Amino acid sequence: MTLEYLVSLDMKGIHDYIFGTNKLREIRGASVLLDRLNRETPLNELCSGKYGQQGQDWIPIVLGGGNIKVLFRDKAKTEKFKNFLEVSFRKQTFGSKVSVTVSEKNGDNDKQWLKRIGREIQREKFLRGEQNQIMACSFFKACKACGLYPAEHPDTRIKKIRYICKSCYKKIEESEKYKNLEIYKELSKTRNELKLPREFSEIGKESKPEGYMGFIYADANRMGEYLSKIKTFNDLENFSADIHKSNLDATVSAISNNFDSNYLPVQVILAGGDDLILALPADKAIDVAIDFCGNFNINLSHREISTSAAIVICHDSLPIKNILDVAESLLKNAKLESRNNGGGTYIDFIVTSGSALEDPILKRERELTIRDSGVHRVTKRPYSHEDIKILRDNVKALKKNNFPKNKLRMLYECLFSGHDRSMLDAYYFKTRLSERHRELMNGLKLDLFPWQQKELSEYTTIIADIVELYEFIH
Numbered sequence: 001m002t003l004e005y006l007v008s009l010d011m012k013g014i015h016d017y018i019f020g021t022n023k024l025r026e027i028r029g030a031s032v033l034l035d036r037l038n039r040e041t042p043l044n045e046l047c048s049g050k051y052g053q054q055g056q057d058w059i060p061i062v063l064g065g066g067n068i069k070v071l072f073r074d075k076a077k078t079e080k081f082k083n084f085l086e087v088s089f090r091k092q093t094f095g096s097k098v099s100v101t102v103s104e105k106n107g108d109n110d111k112q113w114l115k116r117i118g119r120e121i122q123r124e125k126f127l128r129g130e131q132n133q134i135m136a137c138s139f140f141k142a143c144k145a146c147g148l149y150p151a152e153h154p155d156t157r158i159k160k161i162r163y164i165c166k167s168c169y170k171k172i173e174e175s176e177k178y179k180n181l182e183i184y185k186e187l188s189k190t191r192n193e194l195k196l197p198r199e200f201s202e203i204g205k206e207s208k209p210e211g212y213m214g215f216i217y218a219d220a221n222r223m224g225e226y227l228s229k230i231k232t233f234n235d236l237e238n239f240s241a242d243i244h245k246s247n248l249d250a251t252v253s254a255i256s257n258n259f260d261s262n263y264l265p266v267q268v269i270l271a272g273g274d275d276l277i278l279a280l281p282a283d284k285a286i287d288v289a290i291d292f293c294g295n296f297n298i299n300l301s302h303r304e305i306s307t308s309a310a311i312v313i314c315h316d317s318l319p320i321k322n323i324l325d326v327a328e329s330l331l332k333n334a335k336l337e338s339r340n341n342g343g344g345t346y347i348d349f350i351v352t353s354g355s356a357l358e359d360p361i362l363k364r365e366r367e368l369t370i371r372d373s374g375v376h377r378v379t380k381r382p383y384s385h386e387d388i389k390i391l392r393d394n395v396k397a398l399k400k401n402n403f404p405k406n407k408l409r410m411l412y413e414c415l416f417s418g419h420d421r422s423m424l425d426a427y428y429f430k431t432r433l434s435e436r437h438r439e440l441m442n443g444l445k446l447d448l449f450p451w452q453q454k455e456l457s458e459y460t461t462i463i464a465d466i467v468e469l470y471e472f473i474h
């Protein structure tokens with residue numbers, strides 16, 4: 001086989017494009033459009049006959065998740081396909097940042113070539129830099145949706161007409177076509193008639209308590225390491241297909257396990273490559289994240305690949321870009337914990353009420369670390385997959401036995417009173433509980449109640465995490 005040319009497309013700032021506005025409609029449209037441009041559009045073009053036969057003249061290696069790689073035999077056809085990709089992305093997505101490169105094998109073996117391609121893509125991205133297309137001309141009115149580009153189209157699909165840019169107009173147009181998306185096709189199979197929310201507030205409406213949304217962001221651990229070990233294009237093709245399918249299956253089954261009516265108050269914002277971004281009612285977030293990670297790990301156990309996840313529970317009106325920033329920080333923390341522990345799933349979460357958006361990890365370090373006779377961490381986050389299940393089950397057991405929320409709150413206050421005082425206060429607290437409730441406290445397995453000793457002078461507890469999640473687990 002002498003397929004010696006490779007076209008690579010890499011989409012930079014995929015999140016900036018998807019989260020360009022705060023509206024569910026535009027975000028959904030952006031993900032529909034990207035999915036099509038990443039999979040269906042290039043495949044249709046390749047199969048149009050202009051490029052010869054699949055397998056002989058071209059082989060798609062990766063299609064999806066903002067990444068396209070196709071091998072070609074013929075140089076002219078390689079260039080033709082490169083141009084096609086550039087034009088399609090430019091025409092359809094406007095503001096997205098895409099770099100397309102062509103690489104030649106030049107006598108290297110696959111392993112050497114794959115390594116060089118990685119460097120070539122990095123260089124191209126660096127050379128192109130930030131394409132600053134933000135509107136600077138004062139003669140134009142800015143788009144009412146994203147504020148980034150000139151307003152060119154009237155958006156008549158809402159009650160009050162507003163003027164929006166080409167990019168937002170296209171996203172809105174695409175949002176109607178979500179049924180073509182692979183993930184929704186799969187989800188449709190699990191119910192009679194699939195209905196989706198139109199606004200994030202409709203997702204919040206389904207939550208108990210009402211008005212809150214959960215946002216899950218998951219991403220596989222140590223992907224760079226696995227990718228760097230791939231030696232042939234054939235392996236890369238199988239690897240990408242395997243990750244994609246495992247991610248999709250895990251997403252579909254986690255959602256199906258937790259929602260059974262035709263109306264699905266969920267928005268899958270991204271399910272491509274090893275990434276999942278999902279918005280759903282707040283009280284389902286922990287269960288869905290646990291199920292997703294469990295399924296993903298099982299699907300990829302033969303490759304020893306696991307995923308970590310972040311969960312942000314917040315008011316459904318919080319700007320989505322801010323939620324994403326918080327989720328990214330939590331996910332980084334969860335993945336760091338995974339690395340420190342030699343792998344495995346870790347899940348970090350936060351319940352945030354306001355829009356004060358300091359980095360959640362820095363805030364936690366400042367507010368939830370007490371230094372008195374050692375270090376006391378008033379949170380056990382991030383949790384391993386096993387431990388977050390135990391945390392969830394503890395919350396369920398406490399609620400089932402009507403453990404009063406105000407008493408939990410009292411116990412929570414004890415945690416901040418220093419090493420000796422907190423244990424003394426917690427001891428008295430326990431003596432005043434009913435037999436049944438005392439047993440539940442003992443069931444939390446905190447050896448120095450309310451603390452659990454981690455190291456010689458390091459203590460942690462799950463009490464605060466229980467209090468934080470209490471309203472959102474049923």
Ligand SMILES: [Zn+2]
Nearest residue numbers: 143146165168
């Ligand atoms: Zn716009």
